[in-house]
């Protein structure tokens with residue numbers, strides 16, 4: 001037997017515990033991995049390949065488990081206990097249904113209709129919870145593993161035919177995570193889309209206090225409560241370096257120029273399959289001119305007087321918190 005997370009699109013089967021929502025792990029019959037030897041033909045690998053079931057990276061589960069994978073503002077290891085031992089595979093809810101895998105206490109129709117909205121209903125013992133909600137409350141290593149599970153299952157569902165000649169693809173042999181076209185030999189790998197996100201600082205021209213550039217995006221909506229601000233972010237274009245992408249995005253969105261661009265940290269973000277690459281940079285010149293189809297407002301804010309910023313657990317929060325921390329301010 002092996003243990004599995006259960007995923008339904010961007011939601012994860014969870015149980016409500018004293019620590020909040022934690023992913024449920026169900027027991028699944030192991031596929032006999034002895035059959036998959038390195039010298040086996042691709043046909044054997046294909047016999048073992050099942051849509052709706054993916055193996056998670058062992059290195060994500062184990063070696064990162066006891067360290068804080070974020071910016072390590074708090075360098076103490078995250079608490080671990082029995083409930084948080086990582087699973088080795090992930091399956092879809094449909095796979096569980098098809099293969100008769102028992103899911104305790106989940107009522108028959110609850111998974112489609114009752115994805116919980118905040119505030120979470122604690123009376124529901126087991127339910128599918130959105131990844132966006134979970135990331136704010138899970139240990140980093142666990143949320144990273146779930147992020148991988150969501151992305152791999154989606155990739156698997158979306159990669160059943162060759163994108164060049166439309167033949168049905170088969171799984172690569174030798175345990176490589178790729179799908180191969182038996183006709184034209186095109187190999188398709190899980191995609192990662194690099195996306196740069198940048199915290200730009202300058203001293204307040206009047207007071208000298210450190211300031212950070214924050215922007216309000218149209219996509220955040222116009223809530224009646226406090227407006228949420230975030231950092232400048234965007235996808236890396238084909239042929240660009242990461243540093244160039246940082247400069248281009250910032251110039252496009254707010255019209256200012258930067259210096260001292262340096263990489264800080266990264267975060268996988270499964271919507272749909274982004275790798276957020278966190279940078280810091282210093283303002284050099286230019287007046288803020290916002291790109292109006294993306295932003296409604298952007299400005300430098302004193303670190304001691306920030307507006308509403310992205311949630312804890314996001315790389316944007318970590319970058320902002322790191323700068324605040326350097327100024328002796330705990331967010």
Ligand SMILES: [Zn+2]
Pocket residue numbers: 162163164165166167181182183184185186
């Ligand atoms: Zn093909």
